[in-house]
């Protein structure tokens with residue numbers, strides 16, 4: 314059931330009006346939702362992490378809807394990204410309003426809230442899920458104890474759901490091939506089909522210790538890894 318008033322509570326920190334790379338094969342807009350429960354060392358979206366921000370720092374939902382109304386027939390999809398979109402209770406209502414305009418719905422999530430993810434899945438056509446590390450290694454990356462288990466629970470949920478799925482990992486600059494190999498093996502074993510490794514750009518990372526950290530090129534890190542069990546395997550990021 315649609316609820317425009319509830320949708321209006323969505324805190325939006327930014328909007329990309331047109332992108333060809335955030336939803337596979339579709340022209341899309343991206344809505345950046347405020348708020349995230351984690352503080353990843355390499356996060357470069359520091360301005361999106363707090364859910365409660367001043368009105369000057371956010372875009373009112375009615376402006377977002379007005380903009381989307383002008384893009385009917387021009388865009389195929391709208392992607393809810395963040396921050397962590399599922400951190401906000403208004404997400405489902407906002408997705409319903411967006412679907413009512415005729416757009417497909419994409420979701421970029423870290424999987425922090427599997428139960429909320431389960432509830433909104435009927436509204437979603439495609440999901441990009443960040444799996445950052447093996448579950449035990451999450452706290453060192455996110456700063457939050459117990460953050461790995463919900464992310465992997467979200468993965469298990471999405472692997473059995475009727476939605477398109479891409480699993481992504483941003484590779485921290487201080488990872489070695491053994492860490493990456495263990496993660497790639499675990500993901501292949503769960504049945505992940507579409508997998509993407511993303512180069513980390515630490516220039517604006519939350520952890521200043523990463524700013525000047527040299528990173529092993531992704532191409533070098535993946536050399537020798539068995540990625541043949543993925544139907545689709547990609548590297549993403551400038552120069553890899």
Ligand code: SF4
Nearest residue numbers: 349351352353356396
């Ligand atoms: S989950 Fe994403 S938005 Fe949240 S802190 Fe980590 S990188 Fe930043």
